[in-house]
Amino acid sequence: MSQCICREIPAYDRIGSRSELDFYLDLVYRLAREKVIEITMDIGDNIDYAHIEMFCKHCGRKLKLVCEAYHGAGGYIGSRKYDKKRPKRKKT
Numbered sequence: 455m456s457q458c459i460c461r462e463i464p465a466y467d468r469i470g471s472r473s474e475l476d477f478y479l480d481l482v483y484r485l486a487r488e489k490v491i492e493i494t495m496d497i498g499d500n501i502d503y504a505h506i507e508m509f510c511k512h513c514g515r516k517l518k519l520v521c522e523a524y525h526g527a528g529g530y531i532g533s534r535k536y537d538k539k540r541p542k543r544k545k546t
Contacts, residue, residue: 459490460510463517465532472526475504478519482506482531491517504529 462481469475485491486508495507504523509516521529 475526
């Protein structure tokens with residue numbers, strides 16, 4: 455069975471710069487335009503804080519993007535199950 459296209463969004467990834475935040479915002483909004491995901495909450499107009507909750511319309515996977523928006527630091531993108539227990543980022 456092939457993987458759902460929503461897998462372009464990782465299970466968990468830290469966001470540590472404005473360019474990383476912009477990359478993930480572009481990805482989320484592209485997938486929403488393509489009707490792969492549905493955004494259920496978007497506090498994206500706030501210049502200080504980005505908070506987007508969404509789910510995949512095909513597989514039902516729930517996702518969240520949370521980040522301090524001005525610098526693009528201190529945030530993450532991934533499955534909602536990481537709200538309380540966030541795994542450590544693997545060193546590359």
